[in-house]
Amino acid sequence: MTQTNVASCPVHKNFDPLSESYLADPYPDQSAVRDEVPAFYAASIDMWVVTRYDDIEAVLKDPGTFSAAVGQRPVFPLTDEALGIIKEGFHATPVMSDCDPPKHTRIRKHNQKGFSARRVSVLEPKVWAKATELVDAIKPGQVDLVPALTYPLPAYMIFTFIGFPDEDMDMIKGWCGNRIAFSWGRPSPDEQRDVATNMAHYWRYCEEFVAKRAADPVDDFTSDLIRIHRADPEAISLDEITNVAYGLSFAGHETTSNFTSNAIRQLLTHREQWDAICADRSLIGEAVEEVLRFDSSIVAWRRITTRAAVVDGVEIPAEAKVLLLLGAANRDPEHFEAPETFDIHRGDVRGHIAFGKGIHYCIGAALARMEARIALDLLAQRAPGMRLVEDQEFTFPANISFRGPKRLLVDWPE
Numbered sequence: 001m002t003q004t005n006v007a008s009c010p011v012h013k014n015f016d017p018l019s020e021s022y023l024a025d026p027y028p029d030q031s032a033v034r035d036e037v038p039a040f041y042a043a044s045i046d047m048w049v050v051t052r053y054d055d056i057e058a059v060l061k062d063p064g065t066f067s068a069a070v071g072q073r074p075v076f077p078l079t080d081e082a083l084g085i086i087k088e089g090f091h092a093t094p095v096m097s098d099c100d101p102p103k104h105t106r107i108r109k110h111n112q113k114g115f116s117a118r119r120v121s122v123l124e125p126k127v128w129a130k131a132t133e134l135v136d137a138i139k140p141g142q143v144d145l146v147p148a149l150t151y152p153l154p155a156y157m158i159f160t161f162i163g164f165p166d167e168d169m170d171m172i173k174g175w176c177g178n179r180i181a182f183s184w185g186r187p188s189p190d191e192q193r194d195v196a197t198n199m200a201h202y203w204r205y206c207e208e209f210v211a212k213r214a215a216d217p218v219d220d221f222t223s224d225l226i227r228i229h230r231a232d233p234e235a236i237s238l239d240e241i242t243n244v245a246y247g248l249s250f251a252g253h254e255t256t257s258n259f260t261s262n263a264i265r266q267l268l269t270h271r272e273q274w275d276a277i278c279a280d281r282s283l284i285g286e287a288v289e290e291v292l293r294f295d296s297s298i299v300a301w302r303r304i305t306t307r308a309a310v311v312d313g314v315e316i317p318a319e320a321k322v323l324l325l326l327g328a329a330n331r332d333p334e335h336f337e338a339p340e341t342f343d344i345h346r347g348d349v350r351g352h353i354a355f356g357k358g359i360h361y362c363i364g365a366a367l368a369r370m371e372a373r374i375a376l377d378l379l380a381q382r383a384p385g386m387r388l389v390e391d392q393e394f395t396f397p398a399n400i401s402f403r404g405p406k407r408l409l410v411d412w413p414e
Helices: 003-007 020-024 027-036 053-060 080-089 103-114 117-136 145-150 152-162 166-176 179-184 189-215 221-231 238-269 271-279 281-294 365-382
Strands: 039-042 047-050 141-144 301-305 309-311 314-316 321-324 409-412
Touching: 039 314, 047 053, 053 309, 053 321, 080 189, 103 221, 103 238, 117 145, 117 152, 117 365, 141 145, 145 152, 145 238, 152 166, 152 221, 152 238, 152 365, 166 189, 166 238, 179 189, 179 238, 189 221, 189 238, 221 238, 238 271, 238 281, 238 365, 271 281, 271 365, 281 365
Parallel strands: 047 321
Antiparallel strands: 039 047, 141 409, 301 321, 309 314
């Protein structure tokens, strides 16, 4: 970038989405910059930041100007050691969230068939069964709901959806660890090496898994894609199916785990609203939407410009990395009344953009909503008296996009 490019845009020297205060609670900073300026350059991350609902919606609906290609790339340069491991053993290519048309259009069309209403509905009793199994194992007293419920439930379900064997679940979860820091944070050299090694192991596993499904398809999402490939090898390749399986297994459990944890935390913090859904579980659907607006599991996402662009009067140069503050948009007073208030009874909640907009709208949104709804429904039935452990300190993974508490301590009733 040149100084001329930076000079054409307001510069925020203090905005740092990896600062300690921002990671603890990004919303005050996001709302402050949104109210100040629609877009600015942030030197801390070398990105142009877009802050307001209408502008972010316009960006998401203009993939020709704002490419998704940068979405999965590490925010900061990797060490030579990590790059060497990735080059040798990890051969992923863009297929969904970091892919542009026409390739994105072709692959998403086939993925949408796999995420059909039929396949998601088939999973619902399995979600209920797994959630019940996990809740049954919780003993009265203090419990951390992340390892007890909100992490294993979506991890198990997305792995089951893809078709991974039950006996491989723990191994796969181990390989997925700390991927957030690798691509969206500022990992140390040792962390980069360890995550890159796990990514290479996991990539080989996905290659072998897809090869097995190609030889003998069954009734799962991967096999659905295999059947499409068999009918028309040019529609989607085996390599692309491997990429889809690899990407979904991360996206489908980390975000939903954080989403469900955020939902429980906000509802228990706003006790009268937790009591309301316990008394009337038909409110859970609206509660889920308000959590998505108020405390989403993804507070920001990335794009890169293919050409110079103007956002609400602010010039952004070509090949500029762009950070979209989804959390700021979801609390934009131009779109939501009293946006800083958590209110499951609000009527304007479904306008949120927690799942994005346009061609990259989250393909797993229905599954994520269903898992969170079932978890809350079951907890409302089985533990209406549970409470957050007082004075606990919530900590969050250090990254620019994904947000959910590492621990969520509750007092589980007798």
